Amino acid sequence: MINFILNGEQVSSNSNQNERLLDVLRDEFRLTGAKCGCKEGECGACSVILDGKLVNSCMVAMGSIEDSTVTTIEGYSKTRRFQILSEAYAAVSAVQCGFCIPGMMLASECILAENPNPSEEDIRRGISGNLCRCTGYNAIVEAVGTAAKEGKGLW
């Protein structure tokens, strides 16, 4: 039995310790926001926040997260910060196909959590592990910058 906190709730998983966090989130907890892209830590589609830090959930074995805190896009989407970010993404049309966007949002959150006033370079570095398959990054970079201004004091 592996105990951890998932989106603010204490949960237990019966999964094997060697299973990927990504698979357990999707199959056992039915949280399908984290997407399975590459299973090699290259694409960022499976990003979640683990103990306050952005990680690729495909690279995390369940046995390593005992007593950890995991936030997925489903949990994050209930926050005020998400709302500000979401509005900023919409305002600059940083629209994506839906595969990379959950990871992009969580990466954006971690950029702002670490530095509420990120430079363009900071933002680009922060999303460098989240690959977009559809359009590009410029609108996303702008959206994070907008959220930093609109959400002043929240981060």
Added chain:
Amino acid sequence: MVKSYFAKSLEEALEIRGRESVIPYAGGTDLMIEADDQASYLFLNKVPELKEIKADAEYIRIGAASTYAEILQSQLIPQILKDAVIEIAAPAIRNLGTAGGNICNGSAKGDSVLIFFAADAKLRLVTSKGERILPIKDFYLGRKKLALQKDELLVEILLKKTGLDHYYYKKIGARNALAISRVSFAGLLDMKDGKIINCATAFGAVSDVVIRRPDIDEMLAGKTTDEAKTVKDAYLEAFDEAIVPIRGRVSAEYRKSVCMNLLRDFLESNGI
């Protein structure tokens, strides 16, 4: 039955390591690429003793399970190591991957490994019965072959506190983020009273093990930069012979010429 273990202290980890056949798991980023549901892992990512970064009179001591992100944040870590670590993968991987994992993965492409070779780092290897300190050069026996005993854990990486400030570092990869090194090079030149007291070079991603040849670098020791120029050709020639690249994603010829260009640039940027 396959069983993995989660350790909360070093003592507990060493006890399990001594008793069971387990694969030490620190950040997991290398292991999970070929995730094996039959493997017995020993999870070390929350062992406090393995996550400390501290300094004593002689060394900066990096806990083997310190993540790249933690290394970047620490004020004790020399800039040469930070320069290499900031170019590893992307933030989400740097939040998981560890220095000890990079070393124990046994690859000559490890970006932090290169710096540890150039700096002649030492490794503290511990069992429940005792410990030994081994120069990193002696830890690598070949590609994916390490001098790590079945009951041992890499606990700390020891970096000398001095002689790391004047450095040269270049990583050649296919792109800026998430790139595996095609060739990497680190050079240290420590001068005192106008003389070279230590020159150390290391070439990564070229051969089965990082190439570090103190016997050749020794040619420059004790010399002023002007005196070093007189042996420059012989020095370059010796490395030209010593570097025998293997073919990988890029050709051996490409690797060789990049190595020699970087070595020459290292010398010339130091007036040699």
